[in-house]
Amino acid sequence: MVYGQFYHRDRLSRKMININVGGLKQKIEQKALLKFPKTRLGRILACSSREDTLELCDDYDVHADEYYFDRNPSFFHYVLNFYLTGKLHVMEGICVYSFHQEIEYWGIGEICIHHCCRFKYHERKQNAVEREFDTQSDDLSLSSDDASTIPQQIEKFKHMWHGQQREKLWLILENPKYSFPARAFTIFSLTIVLFSIVAMCVHSLPEFQGQPEDPGFQIVEFTCIVWFSIEYIARLMVSPCLCKFLRNPLNIIDFLSFLPFYITLVVERLDEVSSELVNIGRVVQVLRLMRIFRVLKLARHSIGLRSLGATFRHSYEEVGLLGVFLTVGIAIFSALIYSSEKDEKESLLHSIPVGWWWATISMTTVGYGDTYPVTIQGKLIGSTCIIFGLLMVALPVTVIFNRFSKYYRREQANDVVIRNQELRKLASGLPCVNIRDIYVMKMHCALDLNNAPCEKHTSRHVDNAHCSQ
Helix, strand or coil: HHHHHHHHHHHHHCCEEEEECCCCCEEEEEEHCCCCCCHHHHHHHHCCCCHHHHCCEEEEEECCEEEEEEHHHHHHHHHHHHHHHHHHHCCCCCCCCHHHHHHHCCCCCCHHEEHHHHHHHHHHHHHHHHHHHHHHHHHHCCCCCCCCCCCHHHHHHHHHHHHHHHHHHHHHCCCCCHHHHHHHHHHHHHHHHHHHHHHHHHHCCCCCCCCCHHHHHHHHHHHHHHHHHHHHHHHHHHHCCCHHHCCHHHHHHHHHHHHHHHHHHHHHHHHHHHHCCHHHHHHHHHHHHHHHHHHHHHHCCCCHHHHHHHHHHHEEEHHHHHHHHHHHHHHHHHHHHHHHCCCCCCCCCCCCHHHHHHHHHHHHHCCCCCCCCCCHHHHHHHHHHHHHCCCHHHHHHHHHHHHHHHHHHHHHHHHHHHHHHHHHHHHHEEECCCCHHHHHHHHHHHHHHHHHHHHHHHHHHHHHHHCCC
């Protein structure tokens, strides 16, 4: 009865409410809380029962009429300042994620951050996102075998059949810096890839077209395919995690490098069995053209290509921004050049689609010279188009270049870490040598050598004395 009389009285008639945040007790005017009714403290004023109140606070003392919150008391000073002034400032010395969680708990949105702290807050948040992004090793490169994941993967071999042999073979196949056999295997594999690419390019020359395929090219093609297949199967058999192996982009590229060859054999076999199939020749040409995927195999052995792939993979926003800039510029300048050149017989810019091509090669500063303006107005538009293209391309490219530099340094650091891990592993089996102990032993030996002649001289005097007696 006493609680009902105390709790259900008109709470709005009280001017102050008592707040206890982690031991920090404060009194806040109700009118300050009513300015922000959607916040946590503002919603407490609208509660009509103890159960509703406890959903918004951690505890409520009926007799003291005090609301308790188990939160950071230092941060509550900024919350209290927000209710009094309507301006939320960013707390220094606190993680940006913790700050975001605190304001989310109190029901205060990021839009309430004062303009003096807004830019700094979002900058810190973006930096934190990038640092968190850098720590995710499986997202920093095309390869999933980052320095942080290799020890965990090596640990899996201990519970596998012939784990020690499979571990050594896996390191030879996946880590060129592991040993001399690993380096030799990488060089040989890289040679096969380059030899296959050169053979494919030479086979496209006009001298080899329109006649049966040369047996030498067939032998080269078959040899390369056999090597690619054996290499892929070997990596698959010794992989510590089959699912991770199949999802790895580099392994997908390896699979696509020899898959068209086998599909071509199947299609040609079907063509021999059934003559009802149409356009088999075109299918075979397309499949043979897919051999160009072998060029991507170089990414396995190149830090630069892996960094480039990771850059494009995680810079889709900047690449999309670059595409938007170019699209807008092409649309504008193609219409302008068409309006200024459409009446000139010497000019080839008589349609907007042709203007698209001209604007594209002009904005990217390629300039083939096949289409160009002839009027003064067109040349002025062309000059503006080139300058605009330089500016639009340079803005996002700077961000992409910085990210590429970061990934390239990270890949180099990963190689150093992997090499150091292998050196420590090899050194763990060697005997431990303490240089200080060796120095002390040498000093003792030197003292023993100095004392030995003295002892010998003393013993000689003793012998002479005995002889005289």
